[in-house]
Amino acid sequence: NAGVTQTPKFQVLKTGQSMTLQCAQDMNHEYMSWYRQDPGMGLRLIHYSVGAGITDQGEVPNGYNVSRSTTEDFPLRLLSAAPSQTSVYFCASSYSAGRTDTQYFGPGTRLTVL
């Protein structure tokens, strides 16, 4: 199993540009989520999905869109990048969001918005 994969590893954008961060998992997990990690603030939940076709907002959803057309993929779209979106982005998955389910994390995407 490849686990949770994310592409790209690094990205530099200019303010106003759009892009998609890719996330895929091969463990047949229903629950997938996106976090951003900023210094001194820990990980904050952006969006999550409990299954194909179902998404919901987390703590900091503004400026981001998601969709879940397949179980395996959960892309994160930045609509119009802003310097405040400079961060490290992590995708995670688990079998469900139940009591016994461990979360598995991807290696992260380091995004800089100029």
Added chain:
Amino acid sequence: KQEVTQIPAALSVPEGENLVLNCSFTDSAIYNLQWFRQDPGKGLTSLLLIQSSQREQTSGRLNASLDKSSGRSTLYIAASQPGDSATYLCAVLHLRGNQFYFGTGTSLTVIP
């Protein structure tokens, strides 16, 4: 809103010492609490998961406890090694909604 706090933010200990990392949360309505390890520039790796009905979990030199009523968890690391140097994060899964809340982490350095 659930708030998760980890103290201390950084800790440095000599090799071989036993140590305790702390995690506190404000809302006891949780499904579970998980401890993760993060190495520099890497993703998170799950260490231990404690369900809300459990008091502790053990894996090798690691032991995590949970006191849901007081909103506290501890991660005990026995006989620390330089390879344990990393940032340790705790996260809680809230009962209302499928959302995880993370602490800001404790950066641990074990000195050979």
